[in-house]
Each structure stands twice: as C-alpha cells, then as structure tokens.
Amino acid sequence: MMEYAIDVNNLTKKFGNFTAVDNISFNVKRGEIFGFLGANGAGKTTAMRILCGLSFPTSGKGTVAGYDIATQSENIKKSIGYMSQKFSLYDDLKVWENIRLFAGIYGVPEKEIEPRTEELLKTLDFTSERNSLVSKLPLGWKQKLAFSVAIFHNPCIVFLDEPTGGVDPETRRQFWEMIYEASDRGITVFVTTHYMDEAEYCDRVSIMVDGKIEALDTPLNLKNKFRVNSMEEVFYLLARKATRNE
Amino acid sequence: MFRYLLAKEFKQFKRNEFLPRLVVMFPIMTMLIMPWVATLDIKNINVSVVDEDNTVTSRRLIEKIGSTQYFEIKERAITYGEALESMRFGDSDLIVNIPYCFEKDIVTGQGSNVFIAANAVNGTKGSMGSGYISQILESFSREILPEPASKNSDAVNISVISKYNPTLDYKKFMIPALMSIVVLMICGFLPALNIVSEKEIGTIEQINATPVKKWQFILAKLLPYWIIGLFVLSICFLISWIVYGFFPAGNFITLYTVTLAFIFAMSGLGILISNFSQTMQQAMLVMFFFMLVFNLMSGLFTPVSSMPEWAQWIAAFIPPKYFIEAMRGIYQMGVGFRDLIPQFIILLCFGFCFNLLAIVTYRKRS
Numbered sequence: 207m208m209e210y211a212i213d214v215n216n217l218t219k220k221f222g223n224f225t226a227v228d229n230i231s232f233n234v235k236r237g238e239i240f241g242f243l244g245a246n247g248a249g250k251t252t253a254m255r256i257l258c259g260l261s262f263p264t265s266g267k268g269t270v271a272g273y274d275i276a277t278q279s280e281n282i283k284k285s286i287g288y289m290s291q292k293f294s295l296y297d298d299l300k301v302w303e304n305i306r307l308f309a310g311i312y313g314v315p316e317k318e319i320e321p322r323t324e325e326l327l328k329t330l331d332f333t334s335e336r337n338s339l340v341s342k343l344p345l346g347w348k349q350k351l352a353f354s355v356a357i358f359h360n361p362c363i364v365f366l367d368e369p370t371g372g373v374d375p376e377t378r379r380q381f382w383e384m385i386y387e388a389s390d391r392g393i394t395v396f397v398t399t400h401y402m403d404e405a406e407y408c409d410r411v412s413i414m415v416d417g418k419i420e421a422l423d424t425p426l427n428l429k430n431k432f433r434v435n436s437m438e439e440v441f442y443l444l445a446r447k448a449t450r451n452e
Numbered sequence: 453m454f455r456y457l458l459a460k461e462f463k464q465f466k467r468n469e470f471l472p473r474l475v476v477m478f479p480i481m482t483m484l485i486m487p488w489v490a491t492l493d494i495k496n497i498n499v500s501v502v503d504e505d506n507t508v509t510s511r512r513l514i515e516k517i518g519s520t521q522y523f524e525i526k527e528r529a530i531t532y533g534e535a536l537e538s539m540r541f542g543d544s545d546l547i548v549n550i551p552y553c554f555e556k557d558i559v560t561g562q563g564s565n566v567f568i569a570a571n572a573v574n575g576t577k578g579s580m581g582s583g584y585i586s587q588i589l590e591s592f593s594r595e596i597l598p599e600p601a602s603k604n605s606d607a608v609n610i611s612v613i614s615k616y617n618p619t620l621d622y623k624k625f626m627i628p629a630l631m632s633i634v635v636l637m638i639c640g641f642l643p644a645l646n647i648v649s650e651k652e653i654g655t656i657e658q659i660n661a662t663p664v665k666k667w668q669f670i671l672a673k674l675l676p677y678w679i680i681g682l683f684v685l686s687i688c689f690l691i692s693w694i695v696y697g698f699f700p701a702g703n704f705i706t707l708y709t710v711t712l713a714f715i716f717a718m719s720g721l722g723i724l725i726s727n728f729s730q731t732m733q734q735a736m737l738v739m740f741f742f743m744l745v746f747n748l749m750s751g752l753f754t755p756v757s758s759m760p761e762w763a764q765w766i767a768a769f770i771p772p773k774y775f776i777e778a779m780r781g782i783y784q785m786g787v788g789f790r791d792l793i794p795q796f797i798i799l800l801c802f803g804f805c806f807n808l809l810a811i812v813t814y815r816k817r818s
Contacts, residue, residue: 258661261818279817280663288661292654298467299460310456311662339467365661 210269211236211363211394212257217266219252226252228417229266234363234410239385239395241405244414245445250398251291251367253414257396258288258365271362284312287356287364287393291371294352297341301332304340305355312359326354346377353384363394370401382407402438411437413444420444453664457672465676471642479634479684483691486630487623490753494580498526500535500544505554513550513566513592522584536569545571546581558596616784624698628779629752631688632714632772636746639681639715641739643673644722648735651726660816667811674719681715682708701786710782710792713799714775720806721771727813746772771802 212234219227227249234240244250255261257270259279268275271285288294295304302323309319327333330350340348349369357364366385370378382404389395397408405411405425412422421428421444428440465471499517503510518525526544529535535547549567557564568585572578617624650656659669685708692698700707721742729735749756749763750772756764767773774795781787789796 255818259817260657260660283661283663286661288658290654290657290661292657294655294658296460296464296655297653298464303460303463307456307460308662311453311659311664313453313663 209236210234211238212240212268212270212396214257214268214275215266217253217256217268218264219249219256219261220264225417227256227263230414230417230419232412232419232422234394234396236362236394237389237392238409239389239397239407241408241411242396242398242414243402243405243411243441244398245448246400248414248448249417250414254365254367254396254398257282258286259283285362287359287361289349289352289356289364289366289369291367293348295340295348295355298339300337300339301327301343301351302336304351305358308355309358312361314359322358326358330354346373346381349373350377350381350384353381353388357388357391357393360391361393363396364388366395366397368398368400370399370404378404402436402441405437405441413441415444415448420447454668454672457664457668458675461672461676465680475638475642475680475684476687478637479687480691482630482634483627483688484695487626487696490626490630491622492576492753493622494577494584495522497523497546497577497581497584498544499523499546499548500527500529500538501525502529502532502535502547502549504552505550507555509555509558509596510550512596513589514548516592517548517585517588520584520588522581532567539569539571545577546585548585558593623696624784625780627692627696627698628783629776631685631692632750632776632779633747633752634688635681635685635711635715635775636718636772637743638684639677640718640722642680642722643677643719644726644729644735644739645732647673647723647726648729648732651729652731666814666816670723670807670810670814674723677719678712678715682711685711698783700783702782702788706787706789706792707779707782709789710775710778710796710799713796713803714771716803717771717799717806720803720810723810724806724813727810727815746770749773750776752776771799774798 210233212232214233215231217227217230218225230253242250242254252261256263256275257268259270259275259282263276270282273279273281273285275282296307299307305323305326306319309323310316314322324333327336332347332351335343335347340351343351353364353366353369356366370381373381378401385395385397385407397404399405408425410422410424411428412419413428414420421431421440423431425437429435429437432440432443434440434443501514501517503514514525517523523546527535527538529538529547532547532549535544535549538544539547547567547569549569551565551567554564554566566589568582570578570582647656650659689700722739725735725738725742729738747753749759749767750770751767752772756767756773759767778787778792778795781792
C-alpha cells in the first residue's frame with residue numbers, strides 16, 4: 207500500500223504570465239485530515255483542481271491515491287470524492303435522486319443504493335426530506351447532504367473546497383463531526399477553509415501565500431513556532447506577507 | 453452508469469417549467485402560422501391607372517385588371533407624373549398608362565401600346581406584378597381582337613401542367629421545410645443550451661470530477677432530445693394533415709430515417725457550439741448566426757441552384773440543405789429511400805464529423 211494519499215512535488219500552474227500555484231511540494235498521509243489554508247486568490251482552489259484531475263499542471267509531479275496527476279486523472283476520479291465551492295448537487299432533483307445519481311456514477315451496485323440511501327437519510331435525520339427538491343433545502347442542509355454524497359461511495363480521499371462557507375456555527379460544528387466520522391472510516395480528508403477555528407480541528411495544515419506554501423505542520427507546532435495562541439494569529443502573520451492582489 | 457445519467461436528464465426535463473411547453477407549443481405555432489406568412493405568392497399589388505383614353509375599351513381593361521385577386525386599383529391619376537409621385541410615396545406598386553386613342557387604334561387594327569411601370573425596389577414583387585399584367589393584357593387583346601388575328605396569334609398553343617403541386621400552393625412548398633427548421637431548433641439548440649446552463653450553474657464541474665466518460669455525458673444529454681425531436685416531427689405531421697390536408701406522398705419509415713440522420717448531425721453541431729461557449733448568451737449569439745445562414749442558404753425560401761456558384765459551395769456544407777431537399781422530395785413527390793441515399797449519407801457524415809469533434813473538444817480538464 208502506498209504511504210501517502212497525496213504526494214506532490216514542485217507543482218506549478220501558470221495562466222499566461224500569472225503563476226497561480228508556485229512550485230509547491232507536500233504530502234498528505236492516509237486517513238489524515240489535512241487543512242489547506244490561504245487567503246482568497248492564494249491558489250488553493252487551483253491546486254485542488256489539479257489534484258482532482260480538473261486542471262492540468264504546468265509542471266511538477268504528483269500522485270493522488272497512487273495515481274499520477276498528469277496522466278491518470280480518470281483513475282484518480284474513481285478514487286476520490288469532490289465537493290466544489292459552488293453548490294454541487296442538482297437543485298432540480300430530489301434528495302434521493304441526487305444520492306442515487308452520484309452513487310450510480312461512482313459504480314455503487316444497484317441493489318445497495320436503496321438501503322444505503324435510507325440509512326444515510328436516517329443518520330442525517332433527513333428521512334422526511336427524502337422527496338424534497340434540493341433547491342428547497344436550507345444551505346446548511348445542502349452542504350451536509352453534498353458531503354454525504356461525496357463520500358457515499360467510500361472514496362480513498364475526499365476533497366472539500368470551502369464546504370462551510372456561509373453556514374451557521376451550529377451546522378458547521380455538525381459538519382466537522384461528519385468529517386471526523388469520515389476520517390474514522392479511513393477516508394483521507396483534504397479541506398480548504400477560511401475559518402481559523404476549523405483549522406484547529408485538522409491533523410495538519412498548510413498555509414498558502416501568493417501561490418507558495420509558507421507553512422506546513424500540525425496546528426500545535428505552528429502556534430509554538432510563531433509563539434502565538436491561535437491559528438488565527440499564525441494566519442495573520444503569514445498572510446501579511448502577501449503582495450498579490452485579487 | 454449511463455442509465456443514471458439518462459434518468460437524470462429526463463427528470464430534469466420533466467421538471468423544467470419552460471421546456472416541455474416549448475416543445476409542444478413551438479411546432480404548433482410554427483405550423484399554424486408560418487405556412488400562411490412565409491409565402492412568395494404576390495397578392496394585393498397596388499395599381500395606379502393613368503387613363504388618357506377614357507373610353508369603353510380602356511375602362512373595360514381597367515375593370516379586368518381590378519377584378520383579379522392580384523391587383524387593387526388604388527388610384528386613377530390624371531397624368532403619368534402624378535402616378536409616379538404616388539409610387540414614390542409607396543402608395544402604388546405599379547403604373548398602368550393607357551395612351552390616348554387606345555380604343556381607336558385597336559378598332560382600326562393598328563394595335564396600341566400600354567405602358568407599364570413597376571416599382572422594383574422589391575424585385576420579385578415588381579417582376580411578378582408586371583408579368584401578371586402582361587398576361588392580363590394578352591388575354592384582353594385576344595378577347596377584343598377580330599377573329600382572324602386571334603387565330604394567328606394562337607398558332608402555338610402552350611399548355612402547362614403543374615406536377616407535384618397541381619394547385620401551385622406555396623404552403624405545400626414551405627411546410628416540409630418548416631418542419632426541418634422546427635426539428636433543427638429543438639434537436640440542435642436545446643441540448644446545447646442545456647449543457648451551457650450546467651456550466652453556468654457549476655454542476656458540470658461536479659460531473660467532470662467523477663469518472664463519467666465524455667461520450668456518456670454527451671449521449672445522455674442528446675438522447676432525450678432525439679426522442680423529443682421525433683415526437684415534435686409527429687406533431688408537425690398531424691397538423692399538416694389536419695389543418696392543411698397535406699399528407700406525405702412518400703412513406704413514414706423513409707421520413708423518420710432521414711430525420712434521425714439529420715437530428716444526429718445537428719445535435720452534434722449544438723454540442724460543438726456548447727463546448728466553446730461559457731455562457732448562455734454566448735451560445736445563443738453563435739446559434740443566431742448559424743440560424744441566419746441556415747435559413748437563407750439552405751434553400752428554405754430561395755432555390756440553392758439560383759445562388760452564385762461560390763454560395764452554392766457554401767450551401768453544400770449546410771446540413772439543413774440536404775434535409776430540406778429530402779423532406780420536400782418525400783412529402784411532395786413521394787421519393788423513396790433509395791433516391792435519398794446521397795442525402796442520407798451526407799447527413800450521416802456531417803453527424804459523425806460534428807459528434808467526433810464534439811467529443812474531442814469536450815474538456816474534462818482545463
């Protein structure tokens with residue numbers, strides 16, 4: 207078995223003259239919750255899109271779930287779950303229809319879909335909303351559902367792009383409980399966020415500034431290194447260096 | 453995997469507030485209204501008469517002109533100049549000038565000249581109008597001329613039989629072509645707009661991050677519209693039969709087979725457009741451009757064979773040209789499949805090219 211769920215070396219992505227991701231190297235261990243932090247425009251989403259096989263790297267090497275990001279993107283897609291920044295379920299499909307669609311796409315056997323859907327709805331306390339259109343759900347519920355759909359097929363890694371943006375604190379707490387549960391099931395979690403309290407929940411975090419990774423360690427070590435009390439302060443110290451404007 | 457995608461498309465189509473109504477109303481409105489208005493039959497030509505003779509004969513001629521459905525006597529001008537003025541203001545399309553001594557010249561057997569001036573801003577209207585008037589004058593002169601002369605002029609008898617459209621009904625020419633346009637709009641453009649809307653909403657990114665193959669995604673988008681296209685065509689048949697009593701002379705299997713090839717080609721083109729469009733607006737503008745070219749160059753209104761040679765070459769690369777040819781052939785002449793094999797094969801070729809390009813240019817990664 208491979209040691210790392212994600213292993214990236216000297217990854218760079220350029221758009222014309224603009225270097226969105228500048229020579230980053232890092233790895234994520236299997237089963238880890240990895241926080242991928244950075245200000246708006248630091249290059250987080252671009253880097254994540256490369257890892258998910260949605261974008262080609264300009265240079266650099268990397269593997270995700272043991273597959274090469276440059277040449278084996280379709281294999282990667284079978285082993286990951288992805289929840290994008292924009293809302294990623296179909297608004298005009300019902301809750302159960304969304305679950306069934308993505309389960310089917312990822313090859314969950316037909317006869318398993320139905321019972322596992324019921325089970326999922328029960329754990330989420332969603333059974334009454336089974337036949338609601340997704341467009342009718344409040345944002346927090348949508349996000350929880352989208353996350354559940356992203357890990358329904360038990361992927362090796364799940365990528366979450368700002369999953370808790372615009373969600374109330376209580377729902378965010380529940381969301382992180384779900385992330386821990388997924389992690390306990392052995393799913394590696396790769397998450398970007400703007401909330402520094404959430405960064406504290408991660409096993410390790412990296413902080414990107416202007417396309418480069420400026421720091422990468424456990425939240426505790428980072429706080430000790432910068433002699434501050436919270437991740438928020440660590441982030442300010444690093445993000446202040448940014449010269450790039452959005 | 454594919455059937456889940458297909459089920460999704462059907463559900464989304466069914467839940468859409470606009471699309472199901474569109475695919476029913478669009479063919480109905482087109483078939484009920486367009487055959488009446490898209491006509492090159494010239495009627496109600498406004499005539500200004502300058503009667504310098506003012507005799508029984510000249511008045512008989514004017515009456516004869518006014519009694520047809522083509523002409524309406526709008527004005528009796530005193531002078532030619534006055535009539536010209538009214539043409540300049542757009543009040544009359546045609547001036548008939550009956551000269552002084554008209555009756556006398558005819559009675560004395562000298563023959564007379566009637567002067568016709570046509571407003572040719574609209575070339576067709578002008579030439580058709582003066583053509584009709586000449587016919588009327590000819591039959592008029594035959595009526596009033598003494599026997600021997602008329603016998604002379606009838607030395608050669610011309611008789612014309614209109615084949616395939618005996619009543620020379622322009623609607624019968626337009627209906628099969630209008631059906632082609634309806635099918636083109638529904639099968640070519642709707643799936644493309646559907647894909648671009650997924651781009652705008654952002655759900656396409658979610659699909660691109662899954663192992664769904666390009667051809668699966670595209671085929672799932674197209675298949676529902678292929679079925680809808682055949683359904684819409686059937687509505688058109690029904691209307692053309694019930695409202696216009698116009699039934700295809702050829703057989704339905706040929707019709708549907710050729711239609712399938714056309715749908716295949718046009719939906720491929722639609723997907724190709726969607727691959728290069730980021731927004732609905734962009735896709736719509738490109739489609740407008742194609743629609744304009746298709747409408748004017750496919751032989752829908754004007755025969756391709758009367759276009760300049762370079763334009764005929766362009767028309768050769770327009771798929772609707774072949775489909776409209778085939779539709780008219782089947783509908784009006786009852787042409788069998790064997791005679792349509794060239795059109796069928798060309799449409800299939802377009803289909804393969806467009807769809808292949810569409811799959812190649814569809815990017816799951818940027």
